[in-house]
Amino acid sequence: MDTLIILLMGFISIVVVNNLVFTKFLGICPYLGVSGRIDMAFGMGLAVTFVITLSGTLTWLIDHLLLIGTPLEVTRYVCFILVIAGAVQLVEMYLRKFFPSLYDSFGIFLPLITTNCAILGLCLFLNLWGTDSLLEAVVLSFGAGIGFTMAICIMAGIRENLDLADVPGCLKGAPITLITAGLLAMAFMGFAGMIR
Amino acid sequence: MENSNDNTSRYVQTMIAGLWRENPTLRLLLGMCPTLAVTAAVKPALTMGCSVIFVLVCSNIIVSLMRNLLKPHLRILMFTLTIATFVTIADLFLKAYLPRMSEMLGPYVPLIIVNCIIICRAEACASKNPLFVSIIDAVGMGIGFTVTLCVLASVRELLSTGKIFEVSLMPNAFVPWAALGMPVGAFITLGLMIGLVNIITGKKA
Numbered sequence: 001m002d003t004l005i006i007l008l009m010g011f012i013s014i015v016v017v018n019n020l021v022f023t024k025f026l027g028i029c030p031y032l033g034v035s036g037r038i039d040m041a042f043g044m045g046l047a048v049t050f051v052i053t054l055s056g057t058l059t060w061l062i063d064h065l066l067l068i069g070t071p072l073e074v075t076r077y078v079c080f081i082l083v084i085a086g087a088v089q090l091v092e093m094y095l096r097k098f099f100p101s102l103y104d105s106f107g108i109f110l111p112l113i114t115t116n117c118a119i120l121g122l123c124l125f126l127n128l129w130g131t132d133s134l135l136e137a138v139v140l141s142f143g144a145g146i147g148f149t150m151a152i153c154i155m156a157g158i159r160e161n162l163d164l165a166d167v168p169g170c171l172k173g174a175p176i177t178l179i180t181a182g183l184l185a186m187a188f189m190g191f192a193g194m195i196r
Numbered sequence: 197m198e199n200s201n202d203n204t205s206r207y208v209q210t211m212i213a214g215l216w217r218e219n220p221t222l223r224l225l226l227g228m229c230p231t232l233a234v235t236a237a238v239k240p241a242l243t244m245g246c247s248v249i250f251v252l253v254c255s256n257i258i259v260s261l262m263r264n265l266l267k268p269h270l271r272i273l274m275f276t277l278t279i280a281t282f283v284t285i286a287d288l289f290l291k292a293y294l295p296r297m298s299e300m301l302g303p304y305v306p307l308i309i310v311n312c313i314i315i316c317r318a319e320a321c322a323s324k325n326p327l328f329v330s331i332i333d334a335v336g337m338g339i340g341f342t343v344t345l346c347v348l349a350s351v352r353e354l355l356s357t358g359k360i361f362e363v364s365l366m367p368n369a370f371v372p373w374a375a376l377g378m379p380v381g382a383f384i385t386l387g388l389m390i391g392l393v394n395i396i397t398g399k400k401a
Contacts (some may be wrong), residue, residue: 023379028228029312074288077306078280085273111272115310117229124303170394174225175387182383189380 007139013195014143020118021151022185023192024125027118031152032177034109041156043102044109045149047091049142052119054087055080056141059123060134080123081114088114118148154184207332214336220313221344222393227313231345232382233304238360241349243297245342247286247305252314253334254282259322260330266323275318276309283308313341352376352385 020026027048034044059080067073092110095103103110113119122144131137158180167176220226227248234244258278266274287305290298298305308314317337322330350360356377358366375381 025229025232025379025382026307028232029226032225032228074284077284077287077309078277081276081280081309085276114272114276115312115315117307117310120310121229121303121307124306128303168391171387171391175391175394178383178387178390182380182387185378185383186375186380189378 003135007136009195010136011139011143014140015147015150016188016191017193017195019147019151019188020121020144021148022181022188024121026121027116027148030109030112030116031155031181032174035152035155035159035177038153038156038160040105041152042149044106045145045152047095047106047110048113048116048118048148049145051084051087051091051113051116052122052145052148053138053142054090055084055119056122056126056144057134057138058083058087060126060131060137060141063127076127080120084119084123085114118144151184155181158184207329210329210332211336214333214338214340215343216340218337219340219344219393220316220337221341222390224316225390226316227311227341228386229307230304230311231348232379232386234301235345235349235352235382235385236356236377237353238346238349240297240300241345242342243290243294244301244304244308245338245345247290248308248311248313248341249335249338250286251279251282251308252317252338253331255279255314255318256322256330256334257327259318260325260327263323271319271323272315275315279314279318280309313337348385348389351389352381356381 014020018024021028021031030044030048035041062079062083063076067076067079088111091113092103095106095110122141126137126140131140155177159177162176162180171179214220216223218224221228221231230244230248234240255275255278259275262274283306286308287298290301290305317334321333325333353360354365355373356375358364358370358372373381376385
């Protein structure tokens with residue numbers, strides 16, 4: 001029972017309290033790039049969730065089974081980035097085969113998931129927070145993906161309406177998106193201190 | 197003589213492009229994550245900027261040297277591996293000589309690996325140009341990035357604590373805007389800064 005509560009707490013904590021986009025500034029590039037339309041944002045969120053869960057779990061295993069306590073520890077970052085690149089390649093092949101239309105609409109942003117800071121960032125945070133069970137690592141990585149999807153979908157919803165608003169010329173595009181993200185971050189600050 | 201003059205002016209132009217016209221953060225909107233994350237104060241921003249310059253220059257040198265050996269589909273992987281190696285060096289260096297700063301920056305040092313600026317320069321410049329141009333480009337871009345970080349960080353540090361580098365600059369009656377030191381402040385300050393740059397350059401988005 002205790003484990004279940006810890007896992008649930010961890011999940012809620014990473015989705016809303018420690019949301020990667022709003023409190024750790026991870027994954028801002030796709031967040032600005034793909035959040036124009038809500039369906040694409042959702043697809044992107046799902047792809048990231050998949051990659052992040054897979055690579056979070058794999059890097060945790062590699063870290064704990066191979067690296068920690070051995071001289072190989074210095075190669076940690078190189079190993080992590082290789083795992084992530086491999087996972088992205090897998091998603092790319094899967095999408096091209098089964099969802100070609102989605103694959104086309106992502107274009108360049110799909111391979112760029114490799115360089116999405118949210119993914120490498122989560123792998124590093126798992127290490128930093130001292131996650132000590134495989135199950136917890138899986139739940140946290142999945143939660144991080146859900147948190148990212150939520151953030152990018154909220155943003156896409158707002159931006160679709162923002163197109164109709166009268167924004168000062170110099171703030172159009174990226175600046176107003178950043179300011180909106182700031183206001184959203186302020187809203188998410190309300191969750192701070194709820195857990196951990 | 198004519199030819200060498202041409203070359204010099206080209207080098208100077210590449211350098212200046214990184215500082216303003218193609219400033220990575222403000223104009224190309226690359227490398228947002230570190231920009232937002234480490235700019236709560238000037239010192240970490242400066243450290244981050246220097247680490248990025250180091251990694252950018254080294255990776256541009258290596259990529260430029262091996263540009264003729266690259267296979268198109270393995271390109272990105274090679275870039276990332278090169279960058280990851282140099283980031284590991286920078287990280288170990290910071291851990292050894294500036295342990296407090298390294299602790300403060302935490303995972304944002306290894307996150308330089310996925311900093312889009314470095315991959316973008318490897319792809320757009322170093323994989324097509326000879327060694328010297330690549331180095332100049334890396335230095336220009338790196339300095340542009342560092343300067344932007346420092347400006348953003350000084351605005352935020354000054355308004356959120358009233359101090360820069362532990363030196364108090366504001367009158368006593370000044371009430372610190374604590375919000376600017378938090379994530380909220382990072383997003384809004386950067387948004388306004390890009391807006392300001394857009395006004396200066398007269399760009400209509």
